[in-house]
Amino acid sequence: MSHDSHSDRNHFTKEVHQAKNDLFEIGERILTGLLRSKNLLEIGRARSHRCKEEFVFGLEALVEHALRNARVFGDLSCRCIVPLRAKDFARYCQDLFVWVASAATEGTDATDSIPANRVQVAAGTPGVAWAEPVVQGFGRVTRPDGVRELVKVIGVQPPRYAGLPRTLSAGTSPQALRASGRIFMNANDRPTFGAAELGDRVEVDGRAGIVAGFFEGMDPHSPYYYLYANIDDARGMTDFLQDRVTYVAVGLEQGASTEDVKRRLLARNPDTTVLSRRDLHNAEIRYFLVRSPVGIVFGMGTVVAAFIGGAIVAVTLYSTVIDRTRDYGMLKAVGARGRDLLQLLMFQAWAFALVGFLVGAGAFFVVRHGYPNLPMRVSPEMLGAIALAAFLSCTLASLAAVRRVLTLDPAIVFKA
Amino acid sequence: MKNPALEGIGIGKVFGKDGLAVRALHPTHVALYRGQVLVIMGPSGSGKTTLISILSLVLTPTEGEVRVDGQSLRNVSSDGLAKLRRDKVGFIFQQFNLLAGLSALENVAIPLLLRGTAAKERVARAKCALDLVSMGDRANAKSRLLSGGQQQRVAIARALVADAGVLLCDEPTASLDGQTGRSVLDILQRIARDSNRAVAIVTHDERVLRIADRLIRVEDGHAEESEVDELAKRRSA
Ligand SMILES: Nc1ncnc2c1ncn2[C@@H]1O[C@H](COP(=O)(O)OP(=O)(O)OP(=O)(O)O)[C@@H](O)[C@H]1O
Ligand SMILES: [Mg+2]
Numbered sequence: 159m160s161h162d163s164h165s166d167r168n169h170f171t172k173e174v175h176q177a178k179n180d181l182f183e184i185g186e187r188i189l190t191g192l193l194r195s196k197n198l199l200e201i202g203r204a205r206s207h208r209c210k211e212e213f214v215f216g217l218e219a220l221v222e223h224a225l226r227n228a229r230v231f232g233d234l235s236c237r238c239i240v241p242l243r244a245k246d247f248a249r250y251c252q253d254l255f256v257w258v259a260s261a262a263t264e265g266t267d268a269t270d271s272i273p274a275n276r277v278q279v280a281a282g283t284p285g286v287a288w289a290e291p292v293v294q295g296f297g298r299v300t301r302p303d304g305v306r307e308l309v310k311v312i313g314v315q316p317p318r319y320a321g322l323p324r325t326l327s328a329g330t331s332p333q334a335l336r337a338s339g340r341i342f343m344n345a346n347d348r349p350t351f352g353a354a355e356l357g358d359r360v361e362v363d364g365r366a367g368i369v370a371g372f373f374e375g376m377d378p379h380s381p382y383y384y385l386y387a388n389i390d391d392a393r394g395m396t397d398f399l400q401d402r403v404t405y406v407a408v409g410l411e412q413g414a415s416t417e418d419v420k421r422r423l424l425a426r427n428p429d430t431t432v433l434s435r436r437d438l439h440n441a442e443i444r445y446f447l448v449r450s451p452v453g454i455v456f457g458m459g460t461v462v463a464a465f466i467g468g469a470i471v472a473v474t475l476y477s478t479v480i481d482r483t484r485d486y487g488m489l490k491a492v493g494a495r496g497r498d499l500l501q502l503l504m505f506q507a508w509a510f511a512l513v514g515f516l517v518g519a520g521a522f523f524v525v526r527h528g529y530p531n532l533p534m535r536v537s538p539e540m541l542g543a544i545a546l547a548a549f550l551s552c553t554l555a556s557l558a559a560v561r562r563v564l565t566l567d568p569a570i571v572f573k574a
Numbered sequence: 575m576k577n578p579a580l581e582g583i584g585i586g587k588v589f590g591k592d593g594l595a596v597r598a599l600h601p602t603h604v605a606l607y608r609g610q611v612l613v614i615m616g617p618s619g620s621g622k623t624t625l626i627s628i629l630s631l632v633l634t635p636t637e638g639e640v641r642v643d644g645q646s647l648r649n650v651s652s653d654g655l656a657k658l659r660r661d662k663v664g665f666i667f668q669q670f671n672l673l674a675g676l677s678a679l680e681n682v683a684i685p686l687l688l689r690g691t692a693a694k695e696r697v698a699r700a701k702c703a704l705d706l707v708s709m710g711d712r713a714n715a716k717s718r719l720l721s722g723g724q725q726q727r728v729a730i731a732r733a734l735v736a737d738a739g740v741l742l743c744d745e746p747t748a749s750l751d752g753q754t755g756r757s758v759l760d761i762l763q764r765i766a767r768d769s770n771r772a773v774a775i776v777t778h779d780e781r782v783l784r785i786a787d788r789l790i791r792v793e794d795g796h797a798e799e800s801e802v803d804e805l806a807k808r809r810s811a
């Protein structure tokens with residue numbers, strides 16, 4: 159049995175290896191198809207249908223490859239992705255919690271405090287396993303060069319330390335905050351604090367904080383630093399009132415429905431708002447986009463850029479059609495049907511989309527690679543959405559050219 | 575006589591409407607038979623291009639109808655007409671109308687590409703067609719780098735490659751010098767005789783009469799079949 163599974167695994171590894179090699183070869187083929195033609199547009203115009211063929215052949219091979227290796231990929235995902243997902247999900251379920259916060263909450267920064275007794279009220283609500291307070295306030299941190307800057311201090315409470323980032327650096331344990339005067343620093347801020355090491359002292363509003371750990375993966379878009387401390391130290395550093403808290407983190411009992419608990423919490427704390435992790439996340443994004451100029455500026459910038467890009471594609475396609483009226487007329491005369499011409503034009507439009515997408519995505523990843531500290535993130539879904547948008551806008555942009563070609567009178571070929 | 579490969583029955587054309595209407599062609603009957611060269615001659619503005627455009631299925635007549643292999647085209651969609659042009663008709667234009675960026679071979683293969691012929695067969699057949707017009711050795715030359723006569727021969731190969739039964743030529747020699755024009759005419763005559771196709775040539779070049787089996791004279795929109803003058807034939811030889 160164990161021998162069987164061993165040889166099975168060996169065979170599987172070989173298959174995966176083969177599939178990977180095939181994929182590389184296909185990618186290469188598609189690329190050569192693209193590169194062989196000096197002008198990408200010409201692929202669509204069948205300047206050299208050899209290139210076009212190579213390209214199409216590459217795509218076909220890709221699909222064929224995907225189908226042929228469906229089992230391998232299926233297996234792969236079963237063996238690697240599914241258990242991972244399951245583990246992730248389990249962890250997520252375990253610490254699934256909701257937040258009780260001031261009704262004025264618009265985002266994690268834009269919030270007010272609530273009475274501290276809400277912790278007990280929340281803890282006594284059916285479906286709630288535990289409740290822990292979180293405070294959040296601002297102070298001044300003194301950099302090694304003496305400059306004092308704004309810092310957001312978040313105070314969390316044992317035993318769960320709810321509110322800590324989930325991405326603590328390796329070697330950092332929440333327990334390190336148990337002793338007083340300890341802080342966790344954003345790993346990205348270490349250079350600013352003279353290559354801060356564990357045990358270094360940082361001063362926040364006249365109080366010493368000893369660096370007891372680091373967290374990663376948080377790239378706040380705000381103009382201040384983040385520190386975590388235990389709740390008492392945080393109150394001291396930010397002059398936070400003893401009888402107030404910023405959030406109550408509420409852990410759910412196993413099997414309790416988030417919606418039910420949210421409703422019950424709200425009933426018992428009518429002057430608050432109750433947010434799930436997702437609610438908070440969405441609120442944060444909304445706040446960022448609506449209340450800060452970033453949303454408008456980037457939003458408008460993107461819309462304008464998209465329009466200009468679309469217009470450029472449209473004008474280029476249209477003018478190539480005008481330029482080549484005679485050629486398109488000839489094609490129609492010798493028997494190209496509407497769908498043949500549509501294919502030709504769409505090929506050009508989609509070549510634009512593909513090149514645009516590849517260049518844009520490539521630039522994104524190059525910049526991110528060069529500046530790993532920049533908060534640049536993209537999810538596969540977002541990449542997909544962008545590809546789809548590029549594809550759609552280029553399709554739209556080709557409409558004028560398509561109309562022009564389809565309404566072209568083939569009789570022009572006989573006119574001198 | 576055999577059935578015509580292409581037939582225009584009572585075809586006529588009026589451009590425009592009402593006060594602006596121009597009669598370009600009075601209703602007339604034209605039949606194209608395999609193995610024959612039909613020459614359509616007439617002065618400028620007489621209606622030759624109008625006539626050949628109708629026969630080519632790119633212009634819809636206002637009167638009459640065109641039949642291909644006896645089949646009426648009354649209710650055929652524009653895509654259907656395109657398909658008929660693709661499969662039944664070969665075209666040769668005064669301006670050659672090759673795609674400048676493509677090689678001779680690629681230009682010749684276009685009708686096959688439109689038919690969805692497999693790549694290998696496309697290349698093989700395009701090569702054959704180029705050989706027929708003695709252009710086999712220039713197959714990979716960019717078409718814009720070819721001389722006028724060579725381009726016209728490539729265009730003839732393009733018209734032949736799909737084995738269309740009808741070849742329609744609009745002023746095929748007008749852009750060529752005398753010697754080159756003569757060789758193109760020889761090729762067209764050979765195509766009609768040897769591979770049994772119907773060839774129609776629109777021209778106002780008297781020298782074309784040399785290869786004419788039949789002649790239609792167009793004057794002021796009136797098309798009329800006339801005897802091929804043996805003398806004219808000999809004179810222009
Ligand atoms: N699209 C059109 N709209 C209006 N009138 C037209 C159109 N096409 C042709 N005509 C008219 O029809 C008549 C015949 O034109 P056609 O082009 O058939 O002549 P042609 O014999 O080919 O002349 P040429 O030898 O100069 O090429 C001319 O009077 C021309 O002005
Ligand atoms: Mg004319």
